[in-house]
Amino acid sequence: MAFGYHGRYLRIDVSRGSAEYQPLEDQVLRRFLGGSGLGVWLLLHECAAQVDPLAPEAPIVFAFSPLVGSPLTTSAKFAVVSKSPLTFRINDSLASSGFAIAGKRCGCDAIVIVGRAPGLSLVIVDQKNVEAAPEEPKVRLEPALEYQGATCRETEAAVRSRLGADYRIASIGPAGENLVRYATISHDGRHAGRGGSGAVLGAKNIKAIALRGDRSTEWAQPLELTQISKSLSKRSFGPATAKYRELGTASNLLAFNRFGALPTRNFQSGTFEEAANLSAEQLTATRSKTRESCVACTIGCEHIYANGASSVRIEYESLFALGSLCGVGDAGTVLRASQRCDELGIDTISAGGTIAFAMECAERGWLDEPWLKFGSGTALLRAIDLIGSRQGIGDLLAEGSRRAAGVIGNNSIAIAPQVKGLEIPGYEPRALQTMALGFAVGARGADHNRSGAYEVDFSDKVDRRHVTRGAVRHAIDTEDKAALMDSLILCKFLRGVFEDFYAEAAEMLRSVTGWDVTDSELHDTARRIVSAKRQFNLLTGWTPEEDTLPERFLNTPLPNDPAASLSRERLADLVAEYHRQRGW
Numbered sequence: 358m359a360f361g362y363h364g365r366y367l368r369i370d371v372s373r374g375s376a377e378y379q380p381l382e383d384q385v386l387r388r389f390l391g392g393s394g395l396g397v398w399l400l401l402h403e404c405a406a407q408v409d410p411l412a413p414e415a416p417i418v419f420a421f422s423p424l425v426g427s428p429l430t431t432s433a434k435f436a437v438v439s440k441s442p443l444t445f446r447i448n449d450s451l452a453s454s455g456f457a458i459a460g461k462r463c464g465c466d467a468i469v470i471v472g473r474a475p476g477l478s479l480v481i482v483d484q485k486n487v488e489a490a491p492e493e494p495k496v497r498l499e500p501a502l503e504y505q506g507a508t509c510r511e512t513e514a515a516v517r518s519r520l521g522a523d524y525r526i527a528s529i530g531p532a533g534e535n536l537v538r539y540a541t542i543s544h545d546g547r548h549a550g551r552g553g554s555g556a557v558l559g560a561k562n563i564k565a566i567a568l569r570g571d572r573s574t575e576w577a578q579p580l581e582l583t584q585i586s587k588s589l590s591k592r593s594f595g596p597a598t599a600k601y602r603e604l605g606t607a608s609n610l611l612a613f614n615r616f617g618a619l620p621t622r623n624f625q626s627g628t629f630e631e632a633a634n635l636s637a638e639q640l641t642a643t644r645s646k647t648r649e650s651c652v653a654c655t656i657g658c659e660h661i662y663a664n665g666a667s668s669v670r671i672e673y674e675s676l677f678a679l680g681s682l683c684g685v686g687d688a689g690t691v692l693r694a695s696q697r698c699d700e701l702g703i704d705t706i707s708a709g710g711t712i713a714f715a716m717e718c719a720e721r722g723w724l725d726e727p728w729l730k731f732g733s734g735t736a737l738l739r740a741i742d743l744i745g746s747r748q749g750i751g752d753l754l755a756e757g758s759r760r761a762a763g764v765i766g767n768n769s770i771a772i773a774p775q776v777k778g779l780e781i782p783g784y785e786p787r788a789l790q791t792m793a794l795g796f797a798v799g800a801r802g803a804d805h806n807r808s809g810a811y812e813v814d815f816s817d818k819v820d821r822r823h824v825t826r827g828a829v830r831h832a833i834d835t836e837d838k839a840a841l842m843d844s845l846i847l848c849k850f851l852r853g854v855f856e857d858f859y860a861e862a863a864e865m866l867r868s869v870t871g872w873d874v875t876d877s878e879l880h881d882t883a884r885r886i887v888s889a890k891r892q893f894n895l896l897t898g899w900t901p902e903e904d905t906l907p908e909r910f911l912n913t914p915l916p917n918d919p920a921a922s923l924s925r926e927r928l929a930d931l932v933a934e935y936h937r938q939r940g941w
């Protein structure tokens with residue numbers, strides 16, 4: 358078996374209360390690495406594609422990686438991979454925390470959970486001091502009814518106090534229990550955010566998973582690994598990551614507003630007149646702020662702002678989705694809305710996208726909820742609470758904008774801001790047309806983490822408001838690179854520090870695993886992982902017609918910038934070229 362791996366995964370069936378290790382062959386690990394890649398392979402291996410994602414037999418995978426536990430900066434990450442209850446396509450959410458390190462120290466490269474516990478439960482994996490029977494996984498289910506309705510943070514604190522401080526915990530909030538289709542899984546204040554993995558866990562009656570272990574893996578070339586790690590950490594303090602350290606991702610807000618690419622009032626505009634109120638610059642000037650980082654990260658991009666008595670971590674995606682997209686310009690309200698989503702365990706992008714859509718439907722008279730008005734902070738906060746509890750209109754909005762449009766009718770699907778059911782992140786597709794392609798073809802739907810095509814739009818490689826076929830190979834490059842980063846796993850905010858990412862990734866992987874891996878092999882690995890996601894989607898019933906954008910983006914130029922116009926025919930041509938270059 359390769360260094361850096363345990364060569365097995367832990368499979369837990371919570372219906373039967375049983376657990377066993379299953380082998381992972383070297384060949385599988387080398388071809389799919391870890392994280393997203395290994396997670397997709399495991400889903401295919403488990404024949405998960407045709408299963409209802411909220412059914413007991415649907416698997417959910419927590420996949421670690423060969424780099425977890427190494428001194429490489431930002432490597433303490435894991436992927437949660439399942440069929441999405443929001444899109445019914447592949448979903449992989451990445452997150453950083455001690456949960457990744459604890460999971461790997463449980464002596465496995467992934468944990469697969471199937472089944473449905475008889476009542477709300479904790480899954481406890483305790484692989485500490487288990488010398489006597491190392492092949493027997495120590496897994497137990499305990500009742501968790503007393504945590505019903507508890508927020509993510511409350512649950513994590515209660516479970517840690519019940520089991521001990523050396524456990525690392527991932528939990529769902531009330532939204533996951535209530536099967537909100539875009540519920541998150543939370544751990545150490547971070548979230549596996551998109552696509553509804555929290556609902557998958559909720560459907561299994563799992564409130565939290567607690568892990569501790571003491572199994573380590575060996576590194577093939579420890580001296581080389583130390584040198585590579587030192588070099589990477591040093592570069593992580595340099596100019597390529599300054600943006601993240603200084604103002605964080607929130608600095609995108611004013612920049613996007615200047616470009617006319619800041620989605621506003623359900624994508625009816627690319628500029629927001631109150632953008633300055635929500636800007637990182639303004640938040641920094643008016644609120645005391647601290648900076649934190651994920652475990653094992655030298656960058657530290659988390660900017661935490663005071664909001665009354667609370668401290669709130671906020672990213673650009675939450676600021677745009679709960680701010681400009683809903684027309685809300687009061688920073689205190691947006692911070693509170695983001696905090697409330699975190700407490701309930703709700704993806705902020707899908708929450709903001711669905712609420713903004715409902716606001717426009719109410720404005721057009723298609724939805725009899727007159728209180729749902731753009732710009733109303735009260736309405737925003739009320740809608741979030743209703744979604745988390747699935748009460749009133751919240752029951753419909755908890756289904757996401759695509760399903761809600763199906764009920765609302767009036768061809769409202771034309772303005773539902775989603776691709777394959779996943780709400781669109783904060784990049785106006787008409788103003789950033791390489792990103793429009795990235796959204797359209799994304800395996801998990803509209804996605805800024807699996808396609809970095811916006812980088813192409815902000816470069817001199819394309820005319821971002823009139824992108825042609827020449828952009829396609831650049832979009833593919835960003836998607837391949839993301840697939841590799843999500844499988845190794847490394848934080849994408851490191852990407853700017855690499856001169857030759859594939860060569861350096863091969864060097865890291867050689868020092869960790871001992872494989873004679875090359876940059877060319879890793880190019881193939883990245884493409885294999887992207888293709889595996891597509892293979893999964895094909896098995897779920899994907900059709901080429903899904904690789905598109907909502908009608909709004911294809912028949913209406915951007916009102917604040919009429920030159921930003923993307924026709925159905927031109928997008929279809931870009932998508933066809935993408936499929937051709939992929940060889941699909």
Ligand code: SF4
Pocket residue numbers: 431453601649650651654655656657658659848849850
């Ligand atoms: S750069 Fe930010 S998101 Fe990435 S690992 Fe560090 S703190 Fe976490």
